[in-house]
Amino acid sequence: MSFINYASREINLKIVYYGPGLCGKTTNLQYIYQRTAPDAKGKMISLATETERTLFFDFLPLSLGEIKGFKTRFHLYTVPGQVFYDASRKLILKGVDGVVFVADSQAERLDANVESLENLQDNLEEYGYKLEKLPYVIQYNKRDLPNVSSMDELSKLLNPRGVPEFSACAPKGEGVFDTLKAVAKQMLVNLKKSGH
Amino acid sequence: MFEAQSSLVLHDEEFSSIASVIEKLLQESNSKAIFLVDKDGQLISSVGETGDLDTTSLASLTAGNIAATGGLAKLIGEKEFSILFHEGEKDNLHLSLIASRVILVVIFDNRSSLGLVRLRVKKWGEELERIFCTLEKKARQNSDSPKSFFAEITDEDIDNLFK
Ligand SMILES: Nc1nc2c(ncn2[C@@H]2O[C@H](COP(=O)(O)OP(=O)(O)OP(=O)(O)O)[C@@H](O)[C@H]2O)c(=O)[nH]1
Ligand SMILES: [Mg+2]
Numbered sequence: 001m002s003f004i005n006y007a008s009r010e011i012n013l014k015i016v017y018y019g020p021g022l023c024g025k026t027t028n029l030q031y032i033y034q035r036t037a038p039d040a041k042g043k044m045i046s047l048a049t050e051t052e053r054t055l056f057f058d059f060l061p062l063s064l065g066e067i068k069g070f071k072t073r074f075h076l077y078t079v080p081g082q083v084f085y086d087a088s089r090k091l092i093l094k095g096v097d098g099v100v101f102v103a104d105s106q107a108e109r110l111d112a113n114v115e116s117l118e119n120l121q122d123n124l125e126e127y128g129y130k131l132e133k134l135p136y137v138i139q140y141n142k143r144d145l146p147n148v149s150s151m152d153e154l155s156k157l158l159n160p161r162g163v164p165e166f167s168a169c170a171p172k173g174e175g176v177f178d179t180l181k182a183v184a185k186q187m188l189v190n191l192k193k194s195g196h
Numbered sequence: 197m198f199e200a201q202s203s204l205v206l207h208d209e210e211f212s213s214i215a216s217v218i219e220k221l222l223q224e225s226n227s228k229a230i231f232l233v234d235k236d237g238q239l240i241s242s243v244g245e246t247g248d249l250d251t252t253s254l255a256s257l258t259a260g261n262i263a264a265t266g267g268l269a270k271l272i273g274e275k276e277f278s279i280l281f282h283e284g285e286k287d288n289l290h291l292s293l294i295a296s297r298v299i300l301v302v303i304f305d306n307r308s309s310l311g312l313v314r315l316r317v318k319k320w321g322e323e324l325e326r327i328f329c330t331l332e333k334k335a336r337q338n339s340d341s342p343k344s345f346f347a348e349i350t351d352e353d354i355d356n357l358f359k
Contacts, residue, residue, distance in 0.1 A: 002203040003238045007211030012238045042252040047260070056264070059237075059256045064357045067349055072357060075237060075256070091263040095236030181358050188357075192349045194203070 002097050002191060010071045013187050014095055015180075018120050019102035020112035021053070021081035024141040027170040028102060029060045029076055032180060035173065036062060054080040057092050067188070074184060081116065090123045098135035098187040100179055103158055105140045105148040105167075113158055135186030137164045139179045144169040203335075204234060210331055211241065217323050218300075219243050225316035227304035228287065232324070233258045234298055244303075254301070258291065262299050281310065292317055295328040 003012040017025040026046065033044045042061035049055050058078040063071055079089040101120065103113045121131050140154050151167060159165050164182045168175025206214075218230045222243050229244030231251065237259035239251050261280070269276050276296070282289040290302040290313050300321060302313050 003234055003236070003240075004203060004205045005211070005240070006205070006207045014236060014238075043250055045253055045256065056260060059253070059260075061252045061256070067353045067357065068346075087267055088264070091260075091267055094263065095234075177358075184357070185354050188349060188354045192346045194346070 002187075004070075008071075009069055010073060011067070011191065012073045012075060013097045013184075013191075014075045014077065015098045015100060015183055015187070016093055016096045017076065017078040017100045017102055018089075018093075018116065019081055019141075020104055020109060020116040021083070023081060023102045023104035023109070023113075023116075024168075024170040025078035025081060025102050026052075026054055026058050028100075028139075028141075028168075028176050028179070029058050029078055031170055031173045031176045032062070032076065033060055035177075040064060053082060054078055055085070056080065056088050064184075072188070076180075083115075086119065086123075089119070090126065093120075093123050093129075094127060096124075096129070096134065097190075098183045099131065099137075100183050101136070101138045101158070102168075102170075103138060103140050103154060105142045105154060106145055107147050107149045110149060110157070113154075117158055132161070135183055135190055137166065137179055137182045137186070139166045139168045139175060141168045141170050141175075143167045143174070144172070204238075204240075204331075205335060206240065206331070210327060213327055214241050214324065215243065217320055217327070221302070221316055221320040224320070225302060225304065225313045226308040227302050227313060228307075229303045231255065231258070231301040231303075232294075232298055233301060235259055235262065235293075235296075240298060258299055258301055262291065262293065279314075290314070290317065292321060294321055295325045295332075297328055297332075298324070300324065 017028055019025055033041060040063055045059040047056035060076040062074045077092050079092045101117060124131055138159050140151060155165060166175040166179045170176055218232060218241060222230050229246050231242045231254060232240040233255040234240055237256040239255040242251060265280060266276050276293060278293045280291040287303055287305050292300045294300055300317060302317060304313055
């Protein structure tokens with residue numbers, strides 16, 4: 001749910017990074033954090049286990065600049081990907097304005113990707129949201145590893161609607177900002193259509 | 197914008213009435229700082245000694261906290277827990293839900309007390325509830341207003357953000 005504050009001239013938008021465990025959601029945010037100028041970012045919060053698995057969420061606030069005199073702020077969240085954290089995952093989706101699905105390209109994670117995508121749709125539906133109506137992009141991460149499925153295969157399986165998709169290697173930053181920009185752009189276009 | 201989702205839109209007029217309510221609450225409750233946070237984790241307004249606090253993080257963690265306890269409430273068959281209290285060595289945190297939509301965060305120390313904060317939050321919380329209910333009604337009426345400020349956003353504006 002976007003929050004438009006005419007008094008302080010701010011637009012706030014919430015982006016959620018979704019995907020199976022260990023697919024690289026947290027790594028995406030860490031890279032964005034490292035590569036963003038200090039005045040454009042807030043503190044990154046990671047509520048994680050001792051083994052650095054996301055326990056509740058990661059949170060990174062970005063303020064990118066102004067549009068028509070309004071400061072645009074993006075609040076980036078990741079969900080915990082491990083299957084048994086579903087209750088927490090659902091909570092993070094509340095009020096989402098845009099979704100990034102991070103897929104793990106490794107062949108052995110094919111089923112995990114499909115399951116996670118179905119779980120995303122189910123959880124959105126519980127709030128009465130539909131993925132088809134939300135700004136949404138897909139990232140195929142871990143392209144640097146040897147045992148990956150082809151982009152074609154992944155795309156057929158995970159992206160039947162042909163939403164914007166990006167290959168990535170999150171620790172090196174490949175594809176990370178392209179993914180973020182694509183979803184942010186859709187969100188702003190949406191705002192434009194919504195008419196406030 | 198999206199089905200079942202309405203965005204929160206705040207204009208100067210409502211913003212200043214909200215600000216004046218939490219200012220009064222700050223004074224009457226003798227607390228250190230007060231924040232009003234959207235349930236989705238966005239800071240709406242704040243007063244008091246907020247200087248060295250990371251307010252964006254505070255807003256996000258507050259919303260996470262309320263969301264987690266809300267999930268717990270449902271598990272045991274409650275609709276929600278409308279008040280949460282965290283006691284620290286010096287500072288205490290009092291969280292309450294307003295109109296099921298925004299979270300009122302009061303930080304206070306031994307210059308005040310839980311009893312006083314509770315009492316004042318109840319009083320001014322009702323006032324805030326009225327403001328937010330009006331806001332919501334207004335949002336519903338205007339939801340399809342064709343004349344729009346954001347309609348004038350160009351593709352170029354959007355591209356410029358990412359330069
Ligand atoms: N080789 C390679 N490793 C990656 C890539 N992206 C992430 N990793 C590694 O994969 C591991 C898991 O990454 P995270 O970002 O923590 O995964 P996550 O999706 O946040 O996992 P959960 O929090 O459990 O949901 C880390 O060791 C990362 O360094 C990639 O593109 N290539
Ligand atoms: Mg993670």
